[in-house]
Amino acid sequence: MKKLLSITLLTSYFLSFHASAQEAPSIEKQYSKEIERLTKNKKLRAAFAQIDEQEEQTMKDLVTLTEILAPPFKEDKRGEVFAQMLKEAGVDSLWTDDEGNVIGLRKGVSGQSGYIGVDAHMDVVFPEGTNVKVTKVGDTLKAPGIGDDTRGLTMLLSMLRAMNKAQIKTEKDLLFVGTVGEEGLGDLRGMKYIFNKSGLDIDSWIAIDGGSLGRVSNAGLGSKRYKVVVKGDGGHSWGDFGLANPHHALGFVINSFSEEAWQYTSGNIPKTSFNVGRIGGGTSINSIPFESWMEVDMRAVDPKNLSEMESLFKQTVETAINRYNTSGIDGEVAYELIQIGDRPSGELPHNLPIVQRAMAATQHFGVAPSLSRGSTNINIPVSLGIPSVCIGRGGQGGGAHSLHEWFLNDETGPESIKLALLITIAQAGLKK
Structure with missing residues (x-):
C-alpha cells in the first residue's frame, strides 16, 4: 500500500x-x-x-x-x-x-x-x-x-x-x-x-x-490557537485617568472578533467554532494595567474554513486595536499575536x-x-x-x-x- x-x-x-x-x-x-x-x-x-x-x-x-x-x-x-x-x-x-x-x-x-x-x-x-x-x-x-x-x-x-x-x-x-x-x-x-x-x-x-x-x-x-498580548504604559486609575488601557483595548478586540466570528460561523458552512478561553493581566483594581492578554481557540472541520477563520481573527484584532487607539485616549497600546497551537x-x-x-x-x-x-x-x-x-x-x-x-x-x-x-x-x- x-x-x-x-x-x-x-x-x-x-x-x-x-x-x-x-x-x-x-x-x-x-x-x-x-x-x-x-x-x-x-x-x-x-x-x-x-x-x-x-x-x-x-x-x-x-x-x-x-x-x-x-x-x-x-x-x-x-x-x-x-x-x-x-x-x-x-x-x-x-x-x-x-x-x-x-x-x-x-x-x-x-x-x-x-x-x-x-x-x-x-x-x-x-x-x-x-x-x-x-x-x-x-x-x-x-x-x-x-x-x-x-x-x-x-x-x-x-x-x-x-x-x-x-x-x-x-x-x-x-x-x-x-x-x-x-x-x-x-x-x-x-x-x-x-x-x-x-x-x-x-x-x-x-x-x-x-x-x-x-x-x-x-x-x-483542526485548530488554530493564539495568545493576544496588548501592552501599554500602565498607571494610576485616578491620577492617570484617560491613559490607554490594555484591558479596555482587549475588550474592543473581544467584542469585534465575537461579532465577526459569530456571523461567519452562522453561515452555511461545515461546523466551525471559536472561543476566548483565558484572559489575564493587571496588577490591582486601582491600576491601569500595562499588559492584558487572552487565549483564543478556533476549530473547523474543513481546513478552508479554519484558514478563513484565522484570517478573520487576525484582521479583527488589527482593526479593533486601531479603532481603540483612535478613540480619543491618551497615548496608545501595542499588540502581539503569538501562535500557541496549530493542529491540522x-x-x-x-x-x-x-x-x-x-x-x-x-x-x-x-x-x-x-x-x-x-x-x-x-x-x-x-x-x-x-x-x-x-x-x-x-x-x-x-x-x-x-x-x-x-x-x-x-x-x-x-x-x-x-x-x-x-x-x-x-x-x-x-x-x-
Whole structure:
C-alpha cells in the first residue's frame, strides 16, 4: 500500500465522505473475511487468552503509571518507567527520541519497509503538584489522568506481552510508542516530531485515546490557537485617568472578533467554532494595567474554513486595536499575536484498508462501529495522507480532564485490548 495518498484521491474521498458523514459506514466483505480468518488463528486466540489472564497485571500497571504525574512538557519521569515496562514486556530495541517519545520496536519477519505505529500519549492536563494518588471505590479507580490516556499506555503493554507469550510474528515492524505533548499547549509536539523530524518511515498509525469500544476516528479536527498580548504604559486609575488601557483595548478586540466570528460561523458552512478561553493581566483594581492578554481557540472541520477563520481573527484584532487607539485616549497600546497551537484538519476515506479493518474488527466483537472525528494524535498523519485511526480504550470512564476522573474495567476493558491487537496484526500482517 502506498504510504501517501494522492491529493486528488484524498480530495475526492473527502467530498464524498463528508457528505455522508452521518450515515452508517459500510464494511467491505473482504475485510470482514480477513478479520474472521485472523480470529481463527491459534496463536492469535492464544494471545487473546493471555490478555484475559494478565488483566490483574494490566490494572497494576494502570495504578503505577497513573501515580507518576506527567504534566505538560514534563513527561520524562513517566517516560522512564514506561520505557522500563516496555523493556520487560519484550521489545527488540528501545529508545527515547529528542522530543521525549518512548519507542519500542518489535521486528517483523518480512524485511518490508515502513513501520506500523501504535501509540498512547503519556502526558496529562494536570500541573505539577496535582494529587494523582489512585483511590478505589468498589471496582472503580479514581485519579486525575487514569483514563486519559494512562489506560492507553497499559493497553500497549498488554498487547506486547500477549504477542510475545503467544509467539506471534508479524510481517512488518511494529512500533509501540508512548508519545508526549498530545494535550493542550503540547500541540501534538510528539507526533509532529515523529512524522516531520524523526526520519522514521511510517506506513500507518493506530492511536488509542478515549471513548468506548466501537469508536473509530478517521478524521482530525483542526485548530488554530493564539495568545493576544496588548501592552501599554500602565498607571494610576485616578491620577492617570484617560491613559490607554490594555484591558479596555482587549475588550474592543473581544467584542469585534465575537461579532465577526459569530456571523461567519452562522453561515452555511461545515461546523466551525471559536472561543476566548483565558484572559489575564493587571496588577490591582486601582491600576491601569500595562499588559492584558487572552487565549483564543478556533476549530473547523474543513481546513478552508479554519484558514478563513484565522484570517478573520487576525484582521479583527488589527482593526479593533486601531479603532481603540483612535478613540480619543491618551497615548496608545501595542499588540502581539503569538501562535500557541496549530493542529491540522484532515479526513481519511471509510474504504481505506486500515479504516475498514478497524470497523470489521470492531464488528467482530459485537459492537457496531461508528466513525468520528476528534482532536487526537492522528491529526498529524491524517493531514499528511498517512493511513491512521484512533480507537477507544474501552471500559467505563468519566470526568476526563478533571480531578474526579474515574475508570471502571468492565467486560469491554479486555475486549478493547484484543480489538487494538486485532487491528494492529491485520495491518501489519500475521506470519503464517
